[in-house]
Amino acid sequence: xxxxxxxxxxxxxxxxxxxxxxxxxxxxxxxxxxxxxxxxxxxxxxxxxxxxxxxxxxxxxxxxxxxxxxxxxxxxxxxxxxxxxxxxxxxxxxxxxxxxxxxxxxxxxxxxxxxxxxxxxxxxxxxxxxxxxxxxxxxxxxxxxxxxxxxxxxxxxxxxxxxxxxxxxxxxxxxxxxxxxxxxxxxxxxxxxxxxxxxxxxxxxx
Amino acid sequence: xxxxxxxxxxxxxxxxxxxxxxxxxxxxxxxxxxxxxxxxxxxxxxxxxxxxxxxxxxxxxxxxxxxxxxxxxxxxxxxxxxxxxxxxxxxxxxxxxxxxxxxxxxxxxxxxxxxxxxxxxxxxxxxxxxxxxxxxxxxxxxxxxxxxxxxxxxxxxxxxxxxxxxxxxxxxxxxxxxxxxxxxxxxxxxxxxxxxxxxxxxxxxxxxxxxxxxxxxxxxxxxxxxxxxxxxxxxx
Numbered sequence: 001x002x003x004x005x006x007x008x009x010x011x012x013x014x015x016x017x018x019x020x021x022x023x024x025x026x027x028x029x030x031x032x033x034x035x036x037x038x039x040x041x042x043x044x045x046x047x048x049x050x051x052x053x054x055x056x057x058x059x060x061x062x063x064x065x066x067x068x069x070x071x072x073x074x075x076x077x078x079x080x081x082x083x084x085x086x087x088x089x090x091x092x093x094x095x096x097x098x099x100x101x102x103x104x105x106x107x108x109x110x111x112x113x114x115x116x117x118x119x120x121x122x123x124x125x126x127x128x129x130x131x132x133x134x135x136x137x138x139x140x141x142x143x144x145x146x147x148x149x150x151x152x153x154x155x156x157x158x159x160x161x162x163x164x165x166x167x168x169x170x171x172x173x174x175x176x177x178x179x180x181x182x183x184x185x186x187x188x189x190x191x192x193x194x195x196x197x198x199x200x201x202x203x204x205x206x
Numbered sequence: 207x208x209x210x211x212x213x214x215x216x217x218x219x220x221x222x223x224x225x226x227x228x229x230x231x232x233x234x235x236x237x238x239x240x241x242x243x244x245x246x247x248x249x250x251x252x253x254x255x256x257x258x259x260x261x262x263x264x265x266x267x268x269x270x271x272x273x274x275x276x277x278x279x280x281x282x283x284x285x286x287x288x289x290x291x292x293x294x295x296x297x298x299x300x301x302x303x304x305x306x307x308x309x310x311x312x313x314x315x316x317x318x319x320x321x322x323x324x325x326x327x328x329x330x331x332x333x334x335x336x337x338x339x340x341x342x343x344x345x346x347x348x349x350x351x352x353x354x355x356x357x358x359x360x361x362x363x364x365x366x367x368x369x370x371x372x373x374x375x376x377x378x379x380x381x382x383x384x385x386x387x388x389x390x391x392x393x394x395x396x397x398x399x400x401x402x403x404x405x406x407x408x409x410x411x412x413x414x415x416x417x418x419x420x421x422x423x424x425x426x427x428x429x430x431x432x433x434x435x436x437x438x439x440x441x442x
Binding site for chain 1: 266271272274275278282398399402405406409412413416417420421424428429
């Protein structure tokens with residue numbers, strides 16, 4: 001029994017190390033293909049069940065995202081003026097907003113195919129962009145680029161750009177506007193209200 | 207009629223140029239005409255909700271994907287001519303030659319541009335217009351501008367748009383009913399491509415007007431640098 005446990009722990013440790021050691025392009029490709037495979041088979045998500053899409057994102061995608069980094073980038077200069085508690089609140093609310101947006105995008109998925117461009121990177125690189133091209137029948141292809149940096153827990157996504165528009169930095173000027181009008185707490189409040197009304201909309205639908 | 211169109215275009219261009227001079231943006235504020243722009247934005251949202259979006263949904267429902275692909279390819283093929291010209295104006299003769307090659311291949315083998323054979327043959331599609339060319343030449347974007355029907359622009363791209371339209375072979379078709387039908391198809395087909403984005407933007411945006419504005423400015427900046435803009439020091 002002792003022996004079996006040791007083997008099991010060893011196995012888990014190896015698997016963990018394998019996931020951490022995954023190159024950024026392999027990581028993005030693996031996660032994307034996994035998730036789309038599930039969405040293709042899930043009629044509920046295709047019919048617009050956001051809650052189920054959120055569960056899928058939480059399980060498969062979000063462990064590879066660095067939300068603190070994303071929030072820092074979106075808030076910009078004011079980040080340093082925020083207290084640790086405010087920083088945590090901002091990160092939590094921004095995370096909810098991004099997760100909802102991402103999950104909504106999953107429910108809109110219809111037979112697109114994704115080309116993964118090879119990444120040119122040096123072994124010493126700690127910050128890379130993985131470029132993908134989404135082909136959709138009837139429409140122009142759309143580029144989706146993932147920025148990742150190397151952390152102690154492996155490669156983490158800190159920005160996603162759709163058609164060259166960063167989903168993170170696109171909030172910069174509206175966040176700055178909220179902060180200049182109502183301070184950091186004003187921005188936290190606005191995000192809470194926004195997330196609350198999205199939550200209510202989901203509840204109404206079900 | 208043609209003469210009227212040309213003089214209107216010229217007047218528009220002059221007006222834009224004056225705006226650009228007048229609104230040489232005070233540092234930091236890229237949207238000094240926000241009040242006017244928000245009014246135009248509200249007008250466009252109304253127009254979209256009442257007419258353009260419902261028609262685009264109907265079009266998406268009626269026209270199968272392969273038909274919509276053919277329509278997209280047709281307009282894309284016509285645009286390749288001026289994408290070639292703009293690449294030439296930006297000092298990129300290799301890209302320009304590839305665009306011209308695309309036009310030749312797609313207009314013939316691709317049956318009047320309905321099929322995009324050139325992409326399959328490895329001739330990459332580029333995205334260029336006069337606004338980007340002016341940007342390459344070092345022209346400042348000027349103030350952000352929301353135009354009725356055309357949507358988000360900035361002053362530079364507004365001037366570019368005047369040239370884009372004047373140069374578009376489809377605008378220069380003499381038969382007015384053909385020209386107007388093509389314009390309507392162009393608008394509806396483009397709108398249909400954006401339908402999936404509607405709900406995502408509603409989910410993401412705290413304020414739709416500024417979300418779209420900032421997205422537009424980011425995207426144009428990236429396009430001027432052909433998808434590899436220098437890192438904005440403000441974002442580090």
